[in-house]
Amino acid sequence: GIQVEQSPPDLILQEGANSTLRCNFSDSVNNLQWFHQNPWGQLINLFYIPSGTKQNGRLSATTVATERYSLLYISSSQTTDSGVYFCAVGPGGGNKLTFGTGTQLKVEL
């Protein structure tokens, strides 16, 4: 099956810093989503981005499908950004998502 690797596995930032999270996948995909899992376990949809670039406030994402990677940018980080960030990919057409290994982010004051 498709392999999804995320980097870095762990990241500690000072509040206000910027960061880039990366997601590499091993096969062609038609679906790619980024999630933030909060401390209570809930997955928050950040982006549905099988290709191209999107921005939502301090967050933006870019997927280069032909090169099989996606990037999530967090600017001016806040303590509330702490948690685990997952990318998940799928072949599309109503099929399943395979989750990446996750990036554990901690933002400190």
Add this chain to the structure above:
Amino acid sequence: GAVVSQHPSRVICKSGTSVKIECRSLDFQATTMFWYRQFPKKSLMLMATSNEGSKATYEQGVEKDKFLINHASLTLSTLTVTSAHPEDSSFYICSARGRGAGELFFGEGSRLTVL
């Protein structure tokens, strides 16, 4: 975005009993629902895919007689953990997709503890 709700959020049960977890799409018709399991500090692992009115398709290594999945309507899927044992303790998360849609939406998750 679309809303998916799970219930209960937490459940504690005795070994040998069965537990049912519900997953509802509140504002859209979910033609496909997925059930995931997550161990502490690990990623999400897909357990099964269910399409409304059809039998669920289980991933390799997932016991279909242990984890019963029913998707009887376009807004409700249930996961029943039968004869639960402590090793079934985990965080279970459902997700749903509408007809023709690409994006998946996830429920809040259900934390199961088997004593």
